[in-house]
Amino acid sequence: MNFSVLLQHITYGIVTGSILLLATIGFSMIYTIKGFFNVAHGELLTVGAYLTYLFYVIMGWNFIFSAILAIILTTMIGLLIGKTLYEPMEKYGPVVLLFTTVGVSFAIHGITEIIVGPIIRSYRLFPTKAIRVAGIPLVGKREVLIVVIAVLSIFFLHFLLTRTRIGKAFRAMASNTNLAMIRGINTTKITNFVWIYASAMAGLAGIMLAMITAVSTDLGWEQILIIMAAAILGGLGSIYGVMVGAILLGLAMDIGVIIIPSAYRPTIAFAVIIIMLIIKPNGIFGGK
Amino acid sequence: MSGDVLSFLAGTIALAAIYAIYTLGLNLQFGYTDLANLGYVAFFAIGAYVSVILTYSPPGPMDVYRFGFNLPLGVGVIGAAVVAALSAFLTGLPTLKIGAEYFVAVTFAFAEIVRLVAENETWLTNGSFGFYGLSRPFKQFFSSYTYEFFFASLMVGCLIIAYLIMRRICNSPFGRMLKGIRENDMACRSLGKDVFRAKLKSYMIGAAFAGVAGSLYARYTTVVVPSMFVPSVTFVAWWAVMMGGKGNNKGAILGAFIFVFVDQLTIFAQASAAYATKLSSLRMLIMGVMLILILRFLPQGILKEKKVVYDSKI
Numbered sequence: 001m002n003f004s005v006l007l008q009h010i011t012y013g014i015v016t017g018s019i020l021l022l023a024t025i026g027f028s029m030i031y032t033i034k035g036f037f038n039v040a041h042g043e044l045l046t047v048g049a050y051l052t053y054l055f056y057v058i059m060g061w062n063f064i065f066s067a068i069l070a071i072i073l074t075t076m077i078g079l080l081i082g083k084t085l086y087e088p089m090e091k092y093g094p095v096v097l098l099f100t101t102v103g104v105s106f107a108i109h110g111i112t113e114i115i116v117g118p119i120i121r122s123y124r125l126f127p128t129k130a131i132r133v134a135g136i137p138l139v140g141k142r143e144v145l146i147v148v149i150a151v152l153s154i155f156f157l158h159f160l161l162t163r164t165r166i167g168k169a170f171r172a173m174a175s176n177t178n179l180a181m182i183r184g185i186n187t188t189k190i191t192n193f194v195w196i197y198a199s200a201m202a203g204l205a206g207i208m209l210a211m212i213t214a215v216s217t218d219l220g221w222e223q224i225l226i227i228m229a230a231a232i233l234g235g236l237g238s239i240y241g242v243m244v245g246a247i248l249l250g251l252a253m254d255i256g257v258i259i260i261p262s263a264y265r266p267t268i269a270f271a272v273i274i275i276m277l278i279i280k281p282n283g284i285f286g287g288k
Numbered sequence: 289m290s291g292d293v294l295s296f297l298a299g300t301i302a303l304a305a306i307y308a309i310y311t312l313g314l315n316l317q318f319g320y321t322d323l324a325n326l327g328y329v330a331f332f333a334i335g336a337y338v339s340v341i342l343t344y345s346p347p348g349p350m351d352v353y354r355f356g357f358n359l360p361l362g363v364g365v366i367g368a369a370v371v372a373a374l375s376a377f378l379t380g381l382p383t384l385k386i387g388a389e390y391f392v393a394v395t396f397a398f399a400e401i402v403r404l405v406a407e408n409e410t411w412l413t414n415g416s417f418g419f420y421g422l423s424r425p426f427k428q429f430f431s432s433y434t435y436e437f438f439f440a441s442l443m444v445g446c447l448i449i450a451y452l453i454m455r456r457i458c459n460s461p462f463g464r465m466l467k468g469i470r471e472n473d474m475a476c477r478s479l480g481k482d483v484f485r486a487k488l489k490s491y492m493i494g495a496a497f498a499g500v501a502g503s504l505y506a507r508y509t510t511v512v513v514p515s516m517f518v519p520s521v522t523f524v525a526w527w528a529v530m531m532g533g534k535g536n537n538k539g540a541i542l543g544a545f546i547f548v549f550v551d552q553l554t555i556f557a558q559a560s561a562a563y564a565t566k567l568s569s570l571r572m573l574i575m576g577v578m579l580i581l582i583l584r585f586l587p588q589g590i591l592k593e594k595k596v597v598y599d600s601k602i
Contacts, residue, residue: 037389037392085580088584089583089584089587092583092587095324096530096583096587098324098392099526099530099579099583100579100580100583100584102523102526102576102579103575103576103577103578103579103580103583104576104580105576106520106523106572106573106575106576106579107572107573107576107577107580108576109569109572109576110569110570110571110572110573110574110575110576111569111573113565113568113569113572114566114569114570114573117565118565221519225396225397225400225519228393228396229393229397232389232390232393236389261408263404263407263408264404264408266400266404267400267401267404269397270394270397270398270400270401273393273394273397274382274394274397277382277383277386277390277394278382
């Protein structure tokens with residue numbers, strides 16, 4: 001096996017992992033605070049990707065501006081769904097909630113497909129020249145940008161969780177909701193913060209994914225399985241573990257395709273979590 | 289015209305009966321045992337493929353697939369149930385001991401793996417071309433018009449048998465133990481029950497039902513291709529269980545019938561081919577909204593689980 005091929009796969013893996021990280025953070029935050037799997041989280045990726053398509057390709061606006069506007073709108077949609085559809089269902093427990101999210105995910109999928117149809121589209125961004133390291137062409141500028149944004153968002157989240165009131169309150173609520181409430185933490189506000197932050201990250205991840213692949217209505221649906229895998233690999237409820245889990249999973253999938261036929265790429269993710277569950281059931285950083 | 293409507297109705301009833309058998313299995317797993325199996329379609333797919341491979345004609349020199357045993361259809365159905373239960377055994381063994389969330393994720397993953405195998409292992413499954421022109425039982429005795437009605441009654445017959453078997457299982461001491469595990473598995477354990485074994489059995493029996501349903505479904509469509517077993521088919525069963533009422537076998541059947549009738553109605557309402565894709569998207573929207581509404585306003589489903597009171601004197 002060629003060294004340069006390996007290096008290429010590693011860089012792809014980091015790019016995949018970076019996108020996965022952004023998508024999984026929100027999923028994991030919702031799980032931490034609310035204790036349910038949000039299957040509709042993947043659909044927010046689709047929404048973000050399509051809104052950007054609408055603003056950038058159809059309306060012809062600036063890409064950065066389109067992306068920001070799309071993220072804001074995705075955030076509003078996510079917050080609205082969380083407030084109106086999920087929160088009233090909390091009293092029925094996580095399984096009913098899980099299936100409410102399945103219903104929501106069907107509904108969003110249906111609505112987007114009615115509007116855009118089944119055709120796969122792309123942003124038609126200009127191809128960029130691959131950056132060469134020691135003569136080996138690795139990735140384009142766009143991929144580098146994705147990784148940079150992912151890294152910045154990790155630092156931003158870390159800053160948020162450790163230095164700000166809302167971040168500290170989130171951590172308090174994550175470890176014990178009732179205790180946090182008794183101590184006078186405004187749990188409603190924290191919940192809103194989680195819906196907003198999770199949806200924004202999902203929208204961002206959707207746009208990034210669409211930038212390097214294509215925009216299709218199945219975009220989110222295909223991701224949600226891998227998002228779950230990353231969340232479990234990192235340890236459910238551990239935000240930092242999820243970051244590591246996402247990067248590792250991205251690397252595993254993209255390095256794995258050297259040996260395993262690429263049609264089985266998603267299977268690698270599942271194989272990783274099944275092995276993980278047998279060896280260390282609580283995930284890399286999960287300690288309960 | 290009315291003949292068309294009637295045969296369409298017969299087809300719909302046949303499909304609903306198949307989905308009802310499929311849903312009964314999930315109802316045992318989830319409704320009775322609280323096993324949130326998100327990869328239920330895997331067993332449906334395994335059942336369909338196993339029954340087809342057992343009954344399909346042996347491959348000619350030009351065929352990609354390597355196996356076709358040309359056995360009678362009945363063997364196909366039994367084989368489907370056995371292999372589905374075996375694969376449940378293999379996936380249940382490592383996952384049923386760990387937490388419920390992990391079981392959810394692993395089953396979800398397993399279904400996707402099964403679909404990818406069906407798509408890529410052409411020697412076994414003929415890849416994305418799949419198997420076409422499958423034979424249907426007792427076809428030679430009927431004209432093609434009356435056959436639809438015969439097939440529908442055959443499927444309803446299978447559903448009745450499946451229902452009776454399931455009712456027997458659920459009313460047995462084993463069924464009661466499953467409910468006990470669902471309510472409080474610690475208490476069951478302290479009473480000396482082997483909780484893991486019971487869960488595994490429930491998982492396997494449920495899978496066998498899905499396998500049988502899969503083998504019947506293959507006869508209904510007369511085609512088996514990987515795209516029939518996408519993850520959303522799992523949610524058909526879940527949808528039906530949630531709609532009809534979990535832990536209630538009649539509810540599961542009702543849920544499956546509602547699903548299929550809503551589903552087929554949108555196909556029947558199809559005015560022209562141009563609207564076909566719009567309608568299929570609309571169908572998804574309708575199903576999603578119905579699920580959200582039922583969970584919101586009737587979280588236990590249409591038919592609630594019956595509270596069983598045992599005579600305390602015994």
